[in-house]
Amino acid sequence: xxxKVVFKKSKNFDVKSNRIIxxxxxxxxxxKNQAVAIxxxxxxxxxVSCHYLISKKGKIYQLVKDxxxxxxxxxxxxxxxxxxxSKSIGIELVNNGKEIxxxxxxxxxxxxxxxxxxxxxxxxxxVLGHEDISPIRKKDPGPKFPWTKLNKLNLxxxx
Ligand SMILES: [Zn+2]
Numbered sequence: 001x002x003x004k005v006v007f008k009k010s011k012n013f014d015v016k017s018n019r020i021i022x023x024x025x026x027x028x029x030x031x032k033n034q035a036v037a038i039x040x041x042x043x044x045x046x047x048v049s050c051h052y053l054i055s056k057k058g059k060i061y062q063l064v065k066d067x068x069x070x071x072x073x074x075x076x077x078x079x080x081x082x083x084x085x086s087k088s089i090g091i092e093l094v095n096n097g098k099e100i101x102x103x104x105x106x107x108x109x110x111x112x113x114x115x116x117x118x119x120x121x122x123x124x125x126x127v128l129g130h131e132d133i134s135p136i137r138k139k140d141p142g143p144k145f146p147w148t149k150l151n152k153l154n155l156x157x158x159x
Contacts, residue, residue: 058104
């Protein structure tokens with residue numbers, strides 16, 4: 001992947017040498033700022049993580065390698081699949097849950113999605129939000145997330 005990615009270590013994952021990546025799940029961090037969000041994604045008490053985190057300026061961080069299982073989705077379901085962590089890549093967008101997603105952040109996300117979809121041959125209909133797969137518990141990435149933009153580029157098939 002010829003995207004610039006900065007590594008930040010998180011121990012919150014299950015080791016896996018090969019797995020089928022069927023889904024990409026999009027989240028917002030829902031924390032007051034990026035530092036607090038990264039701290040949480042690295043905390044061995046919180047036990048949560050993601051594969052990628054994208055800053056508001058569009059910088060891409062990787063916390064867990066693609067082939068390992070990051071702990072981002074929790075209890076979740078889509079079609080016949082349950083607990084989607086094992087089959088997915090999780091992407092967190094730095095956003096407190098009420099903010100507009102900045103242009104540079106979305107631009108970086110579109111690039112990352114394009115690269116990941118190609119690399120793992122992921123169907124656009126399996127690019128989903130956390131709110132889709134855990135609708136009772138989760139609201140992210142929320143109504144401000146630009147699904148129409150993703151749809152237009154055939155990166156998702158939602159709404
Ligand atoms: Zn989430």
